[in-house]
Amino acid sequence: MHWVGAGAGEDADTLPAITSEGAEGISVVTCAMNRTENLLSALRSWLGFTEISEVIIVDWSSDVPVAQSLREQGIDDPRIRILRVDGEARWILSYAFNAGFRAARFDKILKVDADLLLMPDFFARNPLPARSFVAGNWRTSRAGTGACERVLLRHPGRSVRGGGVQRIHHHLWLGRRRSVPSADRHRRPADRRGGQHDPPSGPQ
Template identity: 30%
Template sequence: RTADTASVWEGRALLAAVAVAEWSVPALAAVLAVVGVAVLARFGMMLLLARRHHRQRNRRGFSWGPEVTGPVSVIVPAYNEKECIAHTLNSLAASTHPIEIVLVDDGSTDGTAEIAEALGLPNVRVIRQENAGKPAALNNGVRHARYDIVVMMDGDTVFEPDAVHQLVQPFADPGIGAVAGNAKVGNRSTMIGAWQHIEYVIGFNLDRRMYDLLRCMPTIPGAIGAFRRQAVLEAGGMSEDTLAEDTDITIALHRAGWRVVYAEHARAWTEAPASPGQLWRQRYRWSYGTMQALWKHRRSVTDRGPSGRFGRVGMPLVVLFQIVTPVFAPLIDVFTVYAMIFVDFRASLLAWLAVLAVQLFCAAYAFRLDREKYRFLLMLPLQQLAYRQLMYLVLIHSCVTAATGGRLRWQKLKRTGEVDAPRTGAS
């Protein structure tokens, strides 16, 4: 009788599973179809606007106004950057634009400030403070800046000689409050570095061209960005409310009526995380910090004027394509595998390859705009299979943290200092 009871329950469980499958599979297919159409539409919009942006900014005779030649302040926040700080400061010393360098040592314990002073570089001021975090270091630098335009960067980043000059030219337009530069991955010789290089070129810089034309740039990269000092002060400085102070200040400037643009020829080379663990910590902080910033500025959705424009254009785009669709993306992979096994292997494989082909086309165009070598695109299929899955898990982890109200501390990544010199072009 026990066996009969077990068989009955097994049968019931099987029938229930079949019933759930009959209901859930079509529903899931419909949801994924919507997500797929949205993603493809985004690819199309990115390509169209990126092409328009490139043509507009690179046409002969284009100018933001009179050439900006006045000196600017470059703020370098640094905490235990002994491996990188000499490369960073030497790259700035080679700048073709007149600058003062304000190094804010945030309580380093490895001699970062002493290394900077020992270099004996001109126009370098070292300001020491007790460890208070990157936003506090940047605010301290802004307070000590002598000039009206401030460039902010990371302590592990090196600038090309003309990066500052290219970065500040848009300020000839009095309506522009901040400029995003072109951050490049310097340590791309490893597989994980090459994957991040692909991501930076496609996901960051292609996106920024689109957001620039839509006037809703969500983030100025911490590695290379420039601001009107007045605009930063009016916004209350770099806030410690979120873990993404760069996204927070960018949205705040939009809401205050300032325009934020992208300078593709202002290039800086940064050291990307070299291990899966470091990459996880960095992207977890980025994802969670972005969610915090969006929540902080949620009232922009109902505002009028520039604030409302960001709230009703920029914020939905960020939420849809940086949070919602990536969360559903693993389901697309699972459903594709399911379809290959139980439905139609050939048709499912062709569909997956078609999506990969679209991504490859977008990637190739992004590499063309940034004048990068196409050989890195050979790693794109493997990136989609391995690296992308890690990013899914990071995003899901961030969503769980946000939903449960958890708190995450700012974390310092380990650096090697291998990005040792600015480059004159892509490699």
């Protein structure tokens, strides 16, 4: 595991533990394995937001490295940080996202699938009150009821307490790093009009 591009000087072998600390801002965390075509389309939509402080992409052993694809497409933004994981034949989503969460440097985290295009009014439609989180619903997503049922914006402390997430049901979430006492009571449904999925281009 190693950083590529903007984060190349950082030590990826000793990622920090997930804590409640972080500078003010929003870290977008995503991961992909051979879904770069979708990722490139989604990434352009994320970079259009001044609210987003960094975009962490966990490249889980894609055949063509994500960093190479970004260079070929002329995508160069100092907010992009790519964490490359080599030698993994099997896609393990929870491992990939946990690495991204640990690398996040800001006090709010927006976890998104690599194919999710954010609409220009996403943050206006999905405000984040204190002691709350915004989440989609994976059950209704399976029923095809809207892209932002696959989003989560939250304080991630509760989800990742004890070292990491074992299973990830939310395809998008947004929240602050400190823990939420009651996940059900403080959950706010994501406005499904805030995003849409790019058509799939690969298996992951």
